[in-house]
Amino acid sequence: MITLLVADDQTMVREALAALLGLETDLEVIEQCARGDEVLPAVRGRQPDVALLDVDMPGLDGLEVAVALRTEFPQIKVIIVTTYGRPGWVRRAMDAGIGGFMVKDAPVEHLADGIRRVMAGLQVIDPELVVESTVRGRSPLTxxxxxxxxxxxxxxxxxxxxxxxxxxxxxxxxxxxxxxxxxxxxxxxxxxxxxxxxxxx
Missing domain, CATH: 1.10.10.10 (Winged helix-like DNA-binding domain superfamily/Winged helix DNA-binding domain)
Incomplete structure (x- = not known):
């Protein structure tokens, strides 16, 4: 069984995602968070295998949480699940060593498969997003x-x-x-x- 934490500030999205993933026989959502700054305390208590993080959350954004998780819990896989595939976000996520970057309009079966692939040690990022982030390059700002x-x-x-x-x-x-x-x-x-x-x- 692969245990999951789902963090998204939109209650309906978070709960729907948790319910749909819970229908998969090998996935179990054990924790939900509405804010980015709730994730690390929740992870310390429950130790999920995978953290699914939205980017745009109050407290800390998902990319900041991903960096913190990589530092404190390098064994936990992180997948960014967001509405927007902004190139700068993809680049920052890749730099943070995340396991996956997926958009919310993908079918839940695609996300479930992505979770399994990340658990197997693969990186799952939409190829179009990778190309766009490479073309646009890194942020010009210090x-x-x-x-x-x-x-x-x-x-x-x-x-x-x-x-x-x-x-x-x-x-x-x-x-x-x-x-x-x-x-x-x-x-x-x-x-x-x-x-x-x-x-x-």
């Missing part, structure tokens, strides 16, 4: 530029961002300017949108 742009995505003045990030206003301006230039954006809101659409944030 880690520090990404941090500033992520904080700026919710608005706020340069002074407010500087205070929240413990940086000088000049540093924040410089990093925002660099992010705008690297994304060919019109302004910081446009840069945040472009970065989010590409999965770089």
């Amino acid at each position: 880690e520090r530029e990404t941090d500033v742009l992520r904080a700026a995505a919710d608005g706020g003045s340069v002074e407010e961002l500087a205070s929240a990030l413990f940086l000088s206003t000049g540093t924040v301006r410089n990093r925002l300017s660099a992010a705008i230039g690297k994304t060919d954006a019109r302004n910081r809101a446009d840069a945040a949108r472009i970065a989010r659409d590409n999965g770089w944030l």
Whole structure:
């Protein structure tokens, strides 16, 4: 029996996924989480074989959780199951050493088969997503530029961002300017949108 943890902030999606996977004779969902920051405590308690993670969750996103799981529980397989196959997300997932990256509109039989293949030591990623992430390449933003742009995505003045990030206003301006230039954006809101659409944030 392959034991599973399912993490998704959309209750209906999470419960439907758990119910459908539970119909498979060799799969058992033993834990569900609605937030990314609930996953590690749940894993410590239940030790599932596979963690199925959405990317866009409150607390921690699925990619951050995948990195944390790889560090603390390298034996647990991770499969990203998300609505969007953004190239930047695929690249970040591959860099995190995940076992699979699958989109939610695939048939549940496809996901179940992917779980079995990942448990067998294979990596299961939609070939089209791999090609697109390779063509588009890695994020042009540095880690520090990404941090500033992520904080700026919710608005706020340069002074407010500087205070929240413990940086000088000049540093924040410089990093925002660099992010705008690297994304060919019109302004910081446009840069945040472009970065989010590409999965770089």
